Amino acid sequence: MPVVGVIGGGQLARMMHPAAINLGIELRVFAESEDSSAHQAAYRVGNYSSIDALNEFCLGLDALTFDHEHVPQQLLATLEANGVKVRPGSNALIHAQNKLIMREKLQALGLPMPAWQRATEASDIEKFISQHGPKIIVKTPIGGYDGKGVRVVSDVGQVTDWLENISSFGGALLLEQKVEFVSECAQLSARRPAGEFRAWPLAGTYQHNGVCSEVVAPFGDQTLQQRAVEIARKVAEGLSVVGVLAVEMFVSAEGDLLINELAMRPHNSGHFTQDACVTSQFEQHLRAVLDLPLGDTAMHAPAAVMINLLGVDDQNNLQDYFPAAMQRYPGIKFHSYQKSARSGRKMGHLNLVGNDLAALLEQGRQARKLIYSRGEG
Amino acid sequence: MPVVGVIGGGQLARMMHPAAINLGIELRVFAESEDSSAHQAAYRVGNYSSIDALNEFCLGLDALTFDHEHVPQQLLATLEANGVKVRPGSNALIHAQNKLIMREKLQALGLPMPAWQRATEASDIEKFISQHGPKIIVKTPIGGYDGKGVRVVSDVGQVTDWLENISSFGGALLLEQKVEFVSECAQLSARRPAGEFRAWPLAGTYQHNGVCSEVVAPFGDQTLQQRAVEIARKVAEGLSVVGVLAVEMFVSAEGDLLINELAMRPHNSGHFTQDACVTSQFEQHLRAVLDLPLGDTAMHAPAAVMINLLGVDDQNNLQDYFPAAMQRYPGIKFHSYQKSARSGRKMGHLNLVGNDLAALLEQGRQARKLIYSRGEG
Numbered sequence: 061m062p063v064v065g066v067i068g069g070g071q072l073a074r075m076m077h078p079a080a081i082n083l084g085i086e087l088r089v090f091a092e093s094e095d096s097s098a099h100q101a102a103y104r105v106g107n108y109s110s111i112d113a114l115n116e117f118c119l120g121l122d123a124l125t126f127d128h129e130h131v132p133q134q135l136l137a138t139l140e141a142n143g144v145k146v147r148p149g150s151n152a153l154i155h156a157q158n159k160l161i162m163r164e165k166l167q168a169l170g171l172p173m174p175a176w177q178r179a180t181e182a183s184d185i186e187k188f189i190s191q192h193g194p195k196i197i198v199k200t201p202i203g204g205y206d207g208k209g210v211r212v213v214s215d216v217g218q219v220t221d222w223l224e225n226i227s228s229f230g231g232a233l234l235l236e237q238k239v240e241f242v243s244e245c246a247q248l249s250a251r252r253p254a255g256e257f258r259a260w261p262l263a264g265t266y267q268h269n270g271v272c273s274e275v276v277a278p279f280g281d282q283t284l285q286q287r288a289v290e291i292a293r294k295v296a297e298g299l300s301v302v303g304v305l306a307v308e309m310f311v312s313a314e315g316d317l318l319i320n321e322l323a324m325r326p327h328n329s330g331h332f333t334q335d336a337c338v339t340s341q342f343e344q345h346l347r348a349v350l351d352l353p354l355g356d357t358a359m360h361a362p363a364a365v366m367i368n369l370l371g372v373d374d375q376n377n378l379q380d381y382f383p384a385a386m387q388r389y390p391g392i393k394f395h396s397y398q399k400s401a402r403s404g405r406k407m408g409h410l411n412l413v414g415n416d417l418a419a420l421l422e423q424g425r426q427a428r429k430l431i432y433s434r435g436e437g
Numbered sequence: 438m439p440v441v442g443v444i445g446g447g448q449l450a451r452m453m454h455p456a457a458i459n460l461g462i463e464l465r466v467f468a469e470s471e472d473s474s475a476h477q478a479a480y481r482v483g484n485y486s487s488i489d490a491l492n493e494f495c496l497g498l499d500a501l502t503f504d505h506e507h508v509p510q511q512l513l514a515t516l517e518a519n520g521v522k523v524r525p526g527s528n529a530l531i532h533a534q535n536k537l538i539m540r541e542k543l544q545a546l547g548l549p550m551p552a553w554q555r556a557t558e559a560s561d562i563e564k565f566i567s568q569h570g571p572k573i574i575v576k577t578p579i580g581g582y583d584g585k586g587v588r589v590v591s592d593v594g595q596v597t598d599w600l601e602n603i604s605s606f607g608g609a610l611l612l613e614q615k616v617e618f619v620s621e622c623a624q625l626s627a628r629r630p631a632g633e634f635r636a637w638p639l640a641g642t643y644q645h646n647g648v649c650s651e652v653v654a655p656f657g658d659q660t661l662q663q664r665a666v667e668i669a670r671k672v673a674e675g676l677s678v679v680g681v682l683a684v685e686m687f688v689s690a691e692g693d694l695l696i697n698e699l700a701m702r703p704h705n706s707g708h709f710t711q712d713a714c715v716t717s718q719f720e721q722h723l724r725a726v727l728d729l730p731l732g733d734t735a736m737h738a739p740a741a742v743m744i745n746l747l748g749v750d751d752q753n754n755l756q757d758y759f760p761a762a763m764q765r766y767p768g769i770k771f772h773s774y775q776k777s778a779r780s781g782r783k784m785g786h787l788n789l790v791g792n793d794l795a796a797l798l799e800q801g802r803q804a805r806k807l808i809y810s811r812g813e814g
Contacts, residue, residue, distance in 0.1 A: 061756065061775055078455030082711075084756045084773025084785065100458060100478070334459075338768055338790075351442065353763040360790065362736045372788060379438065379461045386730040390717055396461025398438055408461065414714075 061086055062350050063120055067108050068127025069096030071397040071406065072326045072342075075334070077101045079343035085350070089127075090117050098127070099395045102207060111135055118144045123304060123349040126325055130203075131156045147302040147349040148324045155299050156324045159234050160201040166319055169298045171291060172409075173319040174310070175237035186215045188235040197236040198222070200229045210270065212238065238248070239318055241310035245279050246329035247288040248341060250304045251296040252348040259289045260357040261338060265308065265329050272328045274424070275366040276417055277336065277359065280311070288315055295322065304345040306330060328368070328406070333357075335393040335411040336364035363417035367424040371405040372432050378407045384435030385410075385427040392427055438463055439727050440497055444485050445504025446473025448774040448783065449719075450710070451732045454478045454719035462727070466504075467494050475504070488512055495521045500726040502680060503702055506534045507580075524630075524679040524726040525701045532676050533701045535754040536611050537578040543696055546675040548668060550696040551687070552614035559600060562593045565612040574613040575599070577606045587647065589615065616695055618687035622656050623706035624665040625718060627681045628673040629725040636666045637714060637734040642685070642706050648781070649705045651801070652743040653794055654713065654736065657688070664694055672699065681722040683707060705745070705783070710734075712788040713741035740794035744801040748782040749809050755784045761812030762787075762804040769804055801814045 062085050066073045069091025077100060080087040088103035089096070090113075096102060098232075104117050108131055118124055123145045148156075155162040163176045177188050179198075189196055190406035198219050200209040213219055222233060244267065249259040264279030265272055278285065292307045306327035308320045330341035339355030347354055367376050379396040386394065393411040401407070410427055412420040430436075439462050443450045446468025454477060465480035466473070467490075473479060474545035485508055495501055500522045513527035515585075525533075532539040540553045554565050556575075556622055575596050577586040590596055599610060621644065626636040641656030642649055655662065658662050669684045683704035685697045707718035716732030724731055746755050756773040763771065770788040778784070787804055789797040807813075 061754075061773075074458065078458050081451065081455050082770070082772050083759075084771075084775045086477075100463075338770075347763075352760055353767065355763070356768040358768075377438075382460075383729055386724070386732070390730065391733040391735075393459070393715075394461075395459050396438075398461045 062122045063088060064346055064349060065090065065103075065117055065121040065124045066101075066127055067114075067117075067124070067131055068106075069102055070127045071096070071097045071399070073098035073101065073127040074397060075326065075331075075395075076342045076346060079340060079346055083346060084289065085345065085346055085348075086116070088121070090114075095400065097399050099398075102313070109135065111138055114139060115142065118142075121145070122149050125345065125349045126153075128325070129153065129323070133157060133268050137272050145349075149300065149302065152299050152301050153324055156322050158201045158230065159186075159321075160232055162322055165299060166295070170280070170296055171294060171298075171319055172317055174239045175270040177235040179233045179235050180226065180231060182216045184212070185219065185223075185233075185235060187217070191216065192237045192393070195238045197238050199234040199236065200231060201234050202229060208270075218317060239310045239312060241318075242313050243311045244320070245284075245288065245309050245311060245317075246275075246327065247292040247307045247309065248304065248327065248330040248333070249289070249292040249296055249307075250341070250344040250348045250354055251301050252354060253302055253351045255292055256354050257296055258344070258354045258357050259292055260330065260333055260341070261285070261359055262288045269404075271368070271370065271406075273368055273370075275329050275332055276421065277332050279363045284311070284315065284317070291317060291319065295319075303348045304330065331395070331409050332364040332366040332411055332413075334395070336361060336413045355387055359413075361413045362415050363413070363420055365412040365417065365420040365424045367410040367412070367428050368406060369408040369410065369428060370432060371402045371407050373403050374401055376434065377401050378431050381431045381433075381435045385430045388430065389423060389427050392424070439499045440465060441723055441726060442467065442494055442498040442501045443475070443478075443499070443504055444491075444494075444508055445469070446475040446479055446482075447504045448474045448776070450478065450504040451774060452708075452772075453704065453719045453723060453739070456717060457721055460720065460723060462723055464723075465498070467491075467493070472777065474518060474776050476775075486512065488515055491516060492519065495519075497502075498522070499789070500524050502722065502726045503530070506530065506701070508594070509736045509740045510534065516772040522726075526677065527680065529676050529678050530701055533699050535578045535607065536576055536698075537609055540611065541670070541700055542676060546671055548671060548675075548696055549694055551616045554612040556612050557603065557608060559593045562590070562596065562610075562612060566591065566593070568702050569614045570814075572615045574610040574615050576613065578609060578611050579606055592688035604673050608622075616687045616689060618695075619690050620656075620688045621697070622661075622665065622688060623652075623704065624669040624686065625681065625682045625704065625710070626666070626669040626673055626684075627718070627721040627725045627731055628678050629731060630679055630728045634670055634673055634729050635721070635731045635734050636669055637710055637718070638662070638736055639665045639706065640709065646781075648745070648747065648783075650745055650747075651798070652706050652709055653798065654709050661688070661692065666698065666706075668694060672696075680725045681707065681718050707793045708772070708786050709741040709743040709788055709790075711772070712792045713738060736790075738790045739792050740790070740797055742789040742794065742797040742801050744787040744789070744805050745783060746785040746808060748784050748786065750780050751778055753811065755808050758808045758810075758812045759792050762807045765807065766800060766804050 230277040261278035396408040468479040638655035773785040
């Protein structure tokens with residue numbers, strides 16, 4: 061029986077577990093704490109930034125993979141030198157860990173993206189604002205997620221704190237043109253060491269306060285879909301990605317696709333695949349990191365919608381209000397991450413699969429409203 | 438977070454685990470041994486026939502349910518008296534534990550079944566053979582499964598051993614007419630304490646040497662399907678079943694449905710629901726025993742096929758040969774139970790979902806052949 065280790069015990073590790081059980085794979089999670097979302101598969105609890113702890117955890121693994129991008133590249137390279145199959149490899153993962161390295165690489169590959177610039181001092185930022193302003197995007201190259209580490213800036217004074225601590229971000233900031241996009245989308249795909257590549261239907265993504273709120277699939281016309289898959293394939297092959305790859309993109313008013321972010325793991329934009337596709341992103345990720353043949357990514361219905369459930373406060377567990385929504389919507393798939401309540405935290409999601417995307421979206425929003433209002437909506 | 442306890446660590450408990458993870462339910466399995474199929478959810482390992490061990494296991498459970506029918510009714514009644522929510526309850530489960538009690542109850546409910554008789558001595562059997570022979574079926578009322586405890590008999594001498602040990606079967610044997618059926622089917626349904634009842638599409642079942650080999654869904658015409666659901670509803674309500682109920686039936690040459698066996702838990706005939714239906718039997722069982730609203734049982738494609746994988750010998754783990762089949766059939770869903778190899782043992786299954794039942798069946802059989810031949814077929 062193959063054994064896959066996962067560093068990080070969040071909901072992504074948690075959701076790999078059902079796929080592992082079905083396929084007969086042993087999943088061992090290196091979790092941050094006893095009450096991690098993936099605690100049921102927790103094999104070790106503690107600090108993953110110790111090489112000794114990592115070495116011990118990797119004994120007997122057929123592949124090591126990740127719930128997040130926070131393990132330093134140096135540690136991963138050491139594990140690789142010790143013979144651990146780190147997937148994605150440290151040389152691929154660095155592009156998801158460091159947004160400046162990602163921009164440089166994508167540029168070298170000739171892939172479409174917003175105008176960008178490396179900034180080490182205030183004058184770099186002032187110059188970029190004068191070229192691409194009045195508003196630009198400033199990002200910390202490392203450590204950001206769900207809108208953290210990203211600011212819309214029209215004056216260099218708005219990032220004084222980051223400039224003062226620039227060494228903690230690797231000595232530079234990333235400046236990006238603020239794209240006037242008409243929509244956002246995510247192309248989810250997977251690649252395995254043998255080279256096989258498969259992409260899911262393109263997903264439309266809707267953010268609220270920098271956090272993914274809703275996802276619909278399929279998204280866009282055939283031309284857009286084909287271009288999105290081509291981009292994903294070039295990224296996956298160009299960066300030697302192994303596992304699931306999410307390429308988040310802007311769609312400009314002219315219909316151009318511009319790469320926004322990359323993630324090399326199962327991704328919030330792909331949760332719809334759990335209930336809408338022949339092979340979910342979690343199963344595919346496990347297949348890919350073990351170099352097993354990849355599964356069919358087709359949807360088994362014309363439309364799918366994913367609705368994120370974010371904590372409404374620090375007391376109420378949203379799961380307690382699932383039954384009222386279950387009663388009203390017997391066709392909705394309910395997913396809970398078993399995380400302690402915190403306002404704005406990703407606590408779970410709903411998947412809806414059917415024929416009519418607009419109707420599913422409306423139903424999913426009604427169900428979310430019912431849950432947010434503690435079953436009284 | 439609700440907590441469900443499961444007695445028995447076989448593949449049925451194992452397959453409840455993914456559904457539990459998705460719904461945010463904690464699953465605690467009382468497993469027979471450390472290497473049980475459901476070992477990943479094992480909470481306690483040992484002997485479930487000790488009331489002290491059971492009492493301890495039941496602390497903090499919102500519901501207690503089962504992977505099998507082998508827990509004596511007396512123990513379950515004691516747990517119920519202690520306030521444990523045993524689901525299905527001991528008074529329902531007894532009908533799945535004791536086939537004589539089942540026959541008596543179904544007769545009282547006026548439900549269709551083969552001619553049957555309680556036998557306590559050789560002359561009862563001789564008389565039944567003269568009435569319904571030349572061949573009849575003799576069953577031990579308790580302890581049988583997968584063809585064990587069932588014999589086709591034309592002479593009383595063929596069950597001398599059972600007659601000599603009749604006290605170990607509760608003092609009687611069950612005699613049944615050998616029905617000349619044209620096919621077999623199983624109606625899967627679920628009922629929760631609040632009374633809600635939902636049935637899945639009727640499944641056609643094919644046995645080989647008394648063990649389920651293949652399942653197809655949907656099965657039969659609309660009239661047959663409606664009658665099957667009516668029978669299942671009468672059984673579920675008449676016996677106050679809570680959880681998943683499988684009613685295995687013969688279809689006679691005249692098109693009559695005759696009840697063969699009952700199971701009050703997820704059942705091999707319902708594994709297709711994992712990948713073919715909005716709500717799987719494993720998720721529905723958890724919803725039902727927790728008295729949560731039941732989910733939609735519709736299929737999301739016109740046809741589904743389930744192919745059992747039985748051990749070919751005592752050495753080879755069939756899972757090792759999945760990759761060759763995965764390579765050839767990217768649309769097949771692979772399920773492994775992580776059980777040690779044994780000839781004839783249920784080791785896993787394949788689910789196929791699509792438009793053309795005959796094509797799926799052919800593909801599933803080819804995939805099984807490839808796995809059985811160690812990837813060389």
